[in-house]
Amino acid sequence: MFKETFFTQLKELAAISGGPGNEHRVVQNLVEQLKLHSDEVEVDQMGNIYAYKHGKQPGPTIMVSAHSDEIGCVVRDIDECGFIRVERTGGMLEALMVGRKVQVNDHFGVIGVKAGHLQSPEERNKVPSIYELYVDIGAKSKQEVKEMGIQIGDPITYISDLDRFSNQDLICGKAIDNRSCCVLLVELFKALAKGDFNGTLVGVIAVQEEVGLRGAKVATYKVNPDFAIVLDTIPCADTPDSLGSGYPIGIGQGPVIPALAGGGVRGNIMSRQMKKCIIQFAEQLEIPYQLAVMTGATTDLAAVHLEREGILGGAITFARRYSHSPVEVANLNDFEQGFILLKAMIERQEDWGNMGFI
Known part of the structure; x- marks a missing residue:
């Protein structure tokens, strides 16, 4: 029990x-x-x-x-197109961040990843720096991001529900x-x-x-x-x-x-x-x-x-x-x-x- x-x-x-x-x-x-x-x-x-x-x-x-x-990140900058740059708070590893779902101050987002079709051979074998990563929250401009109530310093955390394996004693999340x-x-x-x-x-x-x-x-x-x-x-x-x-x-x-x-x-x-x-x-x-x-x-x-x-x-x-x-x-x-x-x-x-x- x-x-x-x-x-x-x-x-x-x-x-x-x-x-x-x-x-x-x-x-x-x-x-x-x-x-x-x-x-x-x-x-x-x-x-x-x-x-x-x-x-x-x-x-x-x-x-x-x-x-x-x-572990998490915070908003470091917001560019004119509405994409968010991040700074880590805790042990966030870049190799595990790319393509992940995240929450930005209660708003859904994803950490962007350049399409494989557009990557050079060098890019395919490289883990991007955290300062190259960005979060896409579906906004089209910096102003739209601000209107969503997101500002510099706001928290960013993973979205990942807790699940169980077929072996019910093992949990993941x-x-x-x-x-x-x-x-x-x-x-x-x-x-x-x-x-x-x-x-x-x-x-x-x-x-x-x-x-x-x-x-x-x-x-x-x-x-x-x-x-x-x-x-x-x-x-x-x-x-x-x-x-x-x-x-x-x-x-x-x-x-x-x-x-x-x-x-x-x-x-x-x-x-x-x-x-x-x-x-x-x-x-x-x-x-x-x-x-x-x-x-x-x-x-x-x-x-x-x-x-x-x-x-x-x-x-x-x-x-x-x-x-x-x-x-x-x-x-x-x-x-x-x-x-x-x-x-x-x-x-x-x-x-x-x-x-x-x-």
């Missing part, structure tokens, strides 16, 4: 346009859901959501977070990164609505992760938690073009625990205490898990763990194929197993010390 509910909620949430800095409709949807199962919900001036649930016994403040934004984990957070609050845990649970839905982990930095400073768990999706390497890469992560093999994510300044080496704790809970619950070292990607944990005097934190992530594309693919079983793991960790927080957490 969890998988069916999860898919239905994700299909609705992923369909909402919400690029970095323009997450307001996603935020509105999630606020309404979280209000039903929280003691208090608030939204800061950036758009970060804070949902509070107090347990029946005193204890630590545990922050569990996910991010609401998806845009914004699985990271609306999937927003749904997990809502489900966590539903499951813990009676407060059967110690301490205070703070659910955070952070904005602007895709452009520098910005919302998470602000939110963590505000909450100042004792512990933090970040939920996100993570690239995997189980397709023909990535097998043997030395990064043995795949969908359908359980949640991913990123021991190291991001190899540079914005990275995170997960605290040994939290890593040990997550692994021991997974093994006790007989939940399969994958350990990952991923230098080319990171999560909000990279910002979270550096706030104030340093926050003891970890991440539970979920493998996705075709990252940062309109056809991301994931396995519902991974999310179900991750939810069971996360819920048990919050309900049994008093066991963390017995696992050698400190």
